[in-house]
Amino acid sequence: MLRFLLLTLTVFTFLSFHSFGQQISDVRIDKKFESELLTDVLSQIEANSSVKFFYDPSWLENVRVSGEYADTSLRSALEDWTANTRLNYHFYDAFNVVLYLRSDLLSTLNLAGLKDTDVIIVGDSTNAVSGSAVAVRGTIRNGQTNEPLLGASVYVDELASGTVTNAAGRFSLQLLPGDYHVRVSHVTLQQEAKRMFVFGPGEFQLDLYEKTIQLEGVTIAGQAPDINVKGIQMGTVQLQVEDVKKLPAFLGEVDIIKSLTLLPGVSTVGEGTTGLNVRGGTADQNLILLDKAPVYNTSHLFGFFSIFSPDATDDVTIYKAGIPANLGSRASSVVEVKQKSGSKEKFGSQGGIGLVASRVMAEGPIKEGKSSFIVAARKSYVNYLFDTFIKVEELVGNKAGFWDLSGKLDFALTDRLSLKASGYVSKDNFTIANESSFDYQNGLGSAELGYVFSENLLGGLSVAYSDYQYQLGDLQLADPYKVSSGVGQLDIKADMTRYTEKHALQFGGGTTFYGFKPGERSGINADSQITPVALPEQQSQESFLYANDEINLNDTWSVMAGLRYSMYRSYGPADVFVYSGERPGRTSTLTDTLQYSGNETIKNYSGLEPRLSLRYSLDDETSLKASYNRIYQYIHLVSNTTAITPYDIWMGSNYYLMPLIADQYSIGYFKNYEDNTWETSAEVYFKDIDNLVDYKDGADLVLNPTLETELIQGKGMAYGLELLVKRSKGKLNGWASYTYSRTLRKMEGADRESTINKGNWFPSYYDKPHDLTLSGSYKVTRRWTISSNFTYSTGRPFSVPENGFLFDGVLVGNYTERNNGRIPDYHRLDLAFTLDTSLKIKKLWESSWTFAVYNVYGRKNAYSVFFKDTADARPTAYKLAILGAAFPSITYNFKF
Incomplete structure (x- = not known):
């Protein structure tokens, strides 16, 4: 489950883009599969409905689907397809499904009161580094246009400091493994506050969206307020x-x-x-x-x-x-x-x-x-x-x-x-x-x-x-x-x-x-x-x-x-x-x-x-x-x-x-x-x-x-x-x-x-x-x-x-x-x-x-x-x- 929370964060960036159509509850599987790749099966479902799947492709390598299904619900089919694998699934909402690796991560972290989308995981908890700083890298984008954001601020509360992104929207920080509170902001876009758990070197991507509250009045500059x-x-x-x-x-x-x-x-x-x-x-x-x-x-x-x-x-x-x-x-x-x-x-x-x-x-x-x-x-x-x-x-x-x-x-x-x-x-x-x-x-x-x-x-x-x-x-x-x-x-x-x-x-x-x-x-x-x-x-x-x-x-x-x-x-x-x-x-x-x-x-x-x-x-x-x-x-x-x-x-x-x-x-x-x-x-x-x-x-x-x-x-x-x-x-x-x-x-x-x-x-x-x-x-x-x-x-x-x-x-x-x-x-x-x-x-x-x-x-x-x-x-x-x-x-x- 190390990447489950990161993937649910990715789901969040797509929520505003789904169309009104066939939901998860409407999807019925009525087909015979003969050793088909699971990635291909999921692509077929996406093509014929409004359901989207989010996963790391490396997790689904060589996972194949076989069997005959008649008017089977998507939940039942997923139960069958993830059996005997390291995969698990989560219905994020009526249109989005997250696939993740099974793990007891949630029980080892202090996540009380946090939503999945509030958390960023960097590194591998099964091989955590200790005692020395590691490189935490990332990309900050405009969620509406997918364009990298130049000058986005990445601020770590515990360090009382941070950095800004370059023209490619990239940034790099040196952090000791641990638990951090991170705030990411950019002009005219909604600030995101995240809980970041650093286990080792790694990177993540975060999308910022327009403010949900309408901007009032007229401003001269479209840059940081100071x-x-x-x-x-x-x-x-x-x-x-x-x-x-x-x-x-x-x-x-x-x-x-x-x-x-x-x-x-x-x-x-x-x-x-x-x-x-x-x-x-x-x-x-x-x-x-x-x-x-x-x-x-x-x-x-x-x-x-x-x-x-x-x-x-x-x-x-x-x-x-x-x-x-x-x-x-x-x-x-x-x-x-x-x-x-x-x-x-x-x-x-x-x-x-x-x-x-x-x-x-x-x-x-x-x-x-x-x-x-x-x-x-x-x-x-x-x-x-x-x-x-x-x-x-x-x-x-x-x-x-x-x-x-x-x-x-x-x-x-x-x-x-x-x-x-x-x-x-x-x-x-x-x-x-x-x-x-x-x-x-x-x-x-x-x-x-x-x-x-x-x-x-x-x-x-x-x-x-x-x-x-x-x-x-x-x-x-x-x-x-x-x-x-x-x-x-x-x-x-x-x-x-x-x-x-x-x-x-x-x-x-x-x-x-x-x-x-x-x-x-x-x-x-x-x-x-x-x-x-x-x-x-x-x-x-x-x-x-x-x-x-x-x-x-x-x-x-x-x-x-x-x-x-x-x-x-x-x-x-x-x-x-x-x-x-x-x-x-x-x-x-x-x-x-x-x-x-x-x-x-x-x-x-x-x-x-x-x-x-x-x-x-x-x-x-x-x-x-x-x-x-x-x-x-x-x-x-x-x-x-x-x-x-x-x-x-x-x-x-x-x-x-x-x-x-x-x-x-x-x-x-x-x-x-x-x-x-x-x-x-x-x-x-x-x-x-x-x-x-x-x-x-x-x-x-x-x-x-x-x-x-x-x-x-x-x-x-x-x-x-x-x-x-x-x-x-x-x-x-x-x-x-x-x-x-x-x-x-x-x-x-x-x-x-x-x-x-x-x-x-x-x-x-x-x-x-x-x-x-x-x-x-x-x-x-x-x-x-x-x-x-x-x-x-x-x-x-x-x-x-x-x-x-x-x-x-x-x-x-x-x-x-x-x-x-x-x-x-x-x-x-x-x-x-x-x-x-x-x-x-x-x-x-x-x-x-x-x-x-x-x-x-x-x-x-x-x-x-x-x-x-x-x-x-x-x-x-x-x-x-x-x-x-x-x-x-x-x-x-x-x-x-």
Whole structure:
């Protein structure tokens, strides 16, 4: 019976998966057996009923069944089949049977008052070891998905210490034989408390499940409740999608990316825009990964909605500081979005129906317990709403819409080898009748092969591909045309992780191939007379090696030290124009052309990128942290607009354009109160940026073969203070964050054309010194939850004419300085009410209704302020508001 209790524990993990069908009492044996293996007989019964058997296959080796049975109960048959063997059986419930070895174990152990599922047996009691410590190993998994749990805590009460699991869900402890109380926990999953009897070396597996009590309110982090204090990384936040779903959303569409703007240090230039600004960085300085595949445009409908399906997304993590050495290539932040793996045990689906779009997700096993799939799709019906219900004359002929499709496959090839493959495609289109059209599409794919070399050594090989294409059409001409551009990349990366008692060492390397399409113009109609124009494509390669070690020196000090060495080259075929002087000036200074053949190196860049993070614990609830990182960014988004638009051009560093280099210094104080119910933190940062890209006044960026003459590079500086107070428990919870920040730049060139604001520091277009966010949730009853967001920020800068001059009878504004004014301050209140209609313990599906109002008091927040030149008068200022009214919505969500 040594393994009986362990097997009953395994049964417990399967209880939620059995189907309603033929029970044990319904099974009748009516067959003649001639020396058939018992394992085969039990498999036949499982295939024809809802009964499941749990046993160690080694116990049933060579056990055979013979005899003729007519309408025999399963109990009677098992009595016969286990006679004269070491086997015994136990009916766990109406559907599950445990086979175990006969033993008097229960009489030798103090198990009074314990259930079978409360006990873990490690080692063999008939050959117990004494006097020396033995290795107790195990695997902790998510019971719903069978995925290994990274960072699960295994705590032994008698030792007042424990360990955490690695990326394979594995852990190891050295324990003397004896009787222990063990607690296993992980974020958002139900803690398991077990009685563990250790007789000798051995291992076990334990599955954790979602909490049986519904989580109340909104939480920011999906990690351990004290990770903000005890974790070494600072400026890092993980959001659970289930919590994001509770936040008020524009027209009811859950937006994972926009939810990040509620965090301190993260902002956007305005409503209806794509991209993030993190601690003084531009939108192109954020590396956004979907299962390791980079994403160049994260929005649908110009930033109103995120491309990530909430039903297929597991969590999202943002690194604002202390970025580990295995991540890089962008100067401001890394955002990792992880798709769910489908259930390997049962089929299921969920989705939602909203005002502008509907979504659906399906998941299930490919081979039960071994492999799974998940697929999710969304489709908007904005055009149908406008054509059918909102018949506004000004909108006739306008079109807008999007769709996306994502999926993931997960294979456990062996106990050590795993394979995961993900894919995503999307398309957006927007048309203003008889004026213009805009289309863009994303295509992403990734595959990751993981291998467990040993208890403490893991390896992984990943391949990822990303392709982003966009087109702008001019429909006003008799012969309309379109301008298209795009960027694609292929990533190959190898990683190794080694765990020891005090170290978590990561090392590896990889390479990325970029392909840039700077622009192409062609006619839209088949008989178009437009002369096609295509700028040459550009190619480059970025490679890197890295090592990163997280060291727990003692209970007080922890260090994470890393070093990344990156190398970059741009290569042909390409033509490079040569200009008089050290840097490109006007096109008129062009003197020569250099020709490079295929794969010939045009320019090399490289650099060391050190990373360092420190944590000093003042006590169990208080810590000080500091970090430094240097990052090289070799690709750039060339733009003269405040937000990502069709006119933007992605390009790599080249003969003239040098890589951006950012150094960030951060220090923070972290304090928790009342058993981690309250979290508080204060972080200060300073960022120094070299080779920041900007454009000259009056620059022409579209289809310009000599684009280098329109660009300048200079310095950037950002600094700020971030304050956070968060409540994680109880009916009322949420957070308040305040950020004071400045983002400045200095562009001083060799002549007046390449100098901005006379070479003085000036604010960037997204510089917003004050930013306040209040986000909370209150569970009124078991059914009703109220949540709200309030945001306030300083208006961003814009350019104001200092004076004017007459030209052809019109007073034209004279802009002598850039970003010398500010638009009005921004503030907005959102509310949401969620009704849970699925409180029954036994239910066929779960469902809820969410009623939300975006911009409750209808604030006409200015997106921009611009000036129009008029005759015989000063230039007149106009304010553009994207959303100047309250937007109510209703969404129905379901889950089978």
